[in-house]
Amino acid sequence: MSVGDNKLDDVLETIDPVALPPADYPPAVIVRDTPREALMQRITDNAAKAGLELTDEHREVIDFLFDFYTHCCETKDPGYISSEVYWKYVNCLDDPECRKQTETKDCPYGQLSSEEAQRAYPLYRILVKAFRDKGGKKYLYRLFPYGPLFTIHLLARLPRLRHDVDPHFGTAY
Numbered sequence: 001m002s003v004g005d006n007k008l009d010d011v012l013e014t015i016d017p018v019a020l021p022p023a024d025y026p027p028a029v030i031v032r033d034t035p036r037e038a039l040m041q042r043i044t045d046n047a048a049k050a051g052l053e054l055t056d057e058h059r060e061v062i063d064f065l066f067d068f069y070t071h072c073c074e075t076k077d078p079g080y081i082s083s084e085v086y087w088k089y090v091n092c093l094d095d096p097e098c099r100k101q102t103e104t105k106d107c108p109y110g111q112l113s114s115e116e117a118q119r120a121y122p123l124y125r126i127l128v129k130a131f132r133d134k135g136g137k138k139y140l141y142r143l144f145p146y147g148p149l150f151t152i153h154l155l156a157r158l159p160r161l162r163h164d165v166d167p168h169f170g171t172a173y
Helices: 005-016 028-033 036-050 056-072 083-094 096-102 120-130 136-145 150-158
Strands: none
Touching: 005 036, 028 056, 036 056, 036 150, 056 120, 056 136, 056 150, 096 120, 120 136, 120 150
């Protein structure tokens, strides 16, 4: 797959994007169910393979996105693995005290529904708002020239988001 940018071509040859439909494997569920250390190790390994150097600034954006996925994206699947866990989850839905215990983080940029969390543009707008004080879009594209969401998902081997425009055509959120 040639996109006309030799460096991106090399990266894409080394790390193929996961092109599964996001609805089948929502990134928020994957990030929530995978230990953060494992995700960061995968990103570090893939960045090294592709010859990309990650700085603390890169990691700050990656951590923000993963925190947002973990705490501020609704999912249809509560992640239960047994009937006991399922009923505990269902009973907790009706108990306001139980729900307070499970809410761990405030979402200053709002929450996304499970549908919105699978589309690139709402997540991109949240990233731009979150990093506005550092330069917003310019800052993010300086760190991730091929788009912050596209690059982070590529390095973490997460499924591509809906409407994540192909790099052939210029914009990759």
